[in-house]
Amino acid sequence: MKKILACLSILLITVGLQAAKPKYVFYFIGDGMGTNHVLMTEMYLASLEGNIGVKPLCFTQFPVASVSMTWSADRNVTDSPAAGTALATGEKTRNGAIGVDPEGKPLETLAEAAAAAGRAVGIVTTSSANDATPAAFVSHQPSRKNGYEIMLEMIDRGYAFYGGADLIHEDRTFDRKPVPPIRPLFEAAGYTVCNPAEFRAGYKDMEKVLMLPGEGQEVSYAIDALGDGPENQEKHVTFSDFVSSALTFLTRDPKQGFFLMAEAGEIDHAAHSHDAATVIQEVLDMDAGVRIAFDFYRKHPRQTLIVIASDHETGGLTFALREPRHLARLQVQKHSMNVLSDMLKERMVSQKAILTWDETKAFLGDELGLWKEVAVSWENEKMLRDIYEATIAKRDPGSAKDLYADNSKIVSAAVDVLNRSCRIYWSGAHTSGYVPVFAIGPGSELFSRRMDNVDVARMIRQAAF
Numbered sequence: 001m002k003k004i005l006a007c008l009s010i011l012l013i014t015v016g017l018q019a020a021k022p023k024y025v026f027y028f029i030g031d032g033m034g035t036n037h038v039l040m041t042e043m044y045l046a047s048l049e050g051n052i053g054v055k056p057l058c059f060t061q062f063p064v065a066s067v068s069m070t071w072s073a074d075r076n077v078t079d080s081p082a083a084g085t086a087l088a089t090g091e092k093t094r095n096g097a098i099g100v101d102p103e104g105k106p107l108e109t110l111a112e113a114a115a116a117a118g119r120a121v122g123i124v125t126t127s128s129a130n131d132a133t134p135a136a137f138v139s140h141q142p143s144r145k146n147g148y149e150i151m152l153e154m155i156d157r158g159y160a161f162y163g164g165a166d167l168i169h170e171d172r173t174f175d176r177k178p179v180p181p182i183r184p185l186f187e188a189a190g191y192t193v194c195n196p197a198e199f200r201a202g203y204k205d206m207e208k209v210l211m212l213p214g215e216g217q218e219v220s221y222a223i224d225a226l227g228d229g230p231e232n233q234e235k236h237v238t239f240s241d242f243v244s245s246a247l248t249f250l251t252r253d254p255k256q257g258f259f260l261m262a263e264a265g266e267i268d269h270a271a272h273s274h275d276a277a278t279v280i281q282e283v284l285d286m287d288a289g290v291r292i293a294f295d296f297y298r299k300h301p302r303q304t305l306i307v308i309a310s311d312h313e314t315g316g317l318t319f320a321l322r323e324p325r326h327l328a329r330l331q332v333q334k335h336s337m338n339v340l341s342d343m344l345k346e347r348m349v350s351q352k353a354i355l356t357w358d359e360t361k362a363f364l365g366d367e368l369g370l371w372k373e374v375a376v377s378w379e380n381e382k383m384l385r386d387i388y389e390a391t392i393a394k395r396d397p398g399s400a401k402d403l404y405a406d407n408s409k410i411v412s413a414a415v416d417v418l419n420r421s422c423r424i425y426w427s428g429a430h431t432s433g434y435v436p437v438f439a440i441g442p443g444s445e446l447f448s449r450r451m452d453n454v455d456v457a458r459m460i461r462q463a464a465f
């Protein structure tokens, strides 16, 4: 009897495991998102309510939480191509390589495994549609610079849904060889190139989709989209637009499962700029996209696996936020460093004159709270003034070129003063720091240990295909 019971329980476990294979897989990748980027965002949310500690995001509440290492085959500090390849294929490669091993041999990607298993495949990002991370899922190239060749492979793979901020090298190769424009090639292969509104209006008749911002639209930093006011939201294509459109398209046939890789690609760029307020809004933007997946999970909990990962930490971010009021100061910043720099330029162009130091100070006060919410020491004021004297003050007010000149130096120094006043410190570009892993759904228990980046892909493969 005991034997029969034992056999029965093994049988039940086996059946249980087989039944647990998820039909729907969401793979979210936060580019440059270290553990501290996530924690800082949650502490910021708590600080807005005057609280110590965190106000959790959606994805940090998933039942499985872990960390992953990110080193590549030839460097302790990875770049996005090698990290993307590890997360896409389960194998490490040298920095710069896309979907190939260190010798250049193609590696099978999760997207290929999913397609072979009969799933619909979607690959979306807020970065360029053929940038390093999405490229690692759709192509096998010696270098990320081969933007055109990557797109030819995207067409070749023929996946159902692609989306991104733009395309790199649409009509020329990296070494400037002229080539046929790529959009007609996508269209000839059955793709409809559309923006989110066009997609909503016509997706039922589309065979395959390449989603890009339309005329007058762009994928902005989330902080800039928010700062643009509710009346201008149609101008901005968001991470959530990509996730919800891809989900709509990939679930057209209820019998077919899907694999969707969605990259929040701009966390990395904001962290390279050491711009904490912009990083926080990018992480929140990613979380908004994850919420769409989580709502889907709640409808199909036994069939949906959601995995959150990151390719590497960017910025060497640390913080020592003693009091909520320190971090809450960041809310004064309503635009990214890039847009602030452009705004300074536009002021000078419209008044056809170089800004005085007092006008520059007033601008930094209005936009970043300096000399207002944020006390500025005389050393910092001198440092900002010196940059002003060396850049803006030196320009010729009669020269349009000078009025249009780059103002990022003073803006980046001023953002640094604001960040430091919030006790936020940055130390560089990509680091070897841990990145977070979160998971929910059937197979998520595989992620409940310290991981290496290659394990994340291997476990998804094991769980789902």
Ligand SMILES: [Zn+2]
Residues within 6 Å of the ligand: 032, 080, 268, 269, 272, 314, 430
């Ligand atoms: Zn980077």
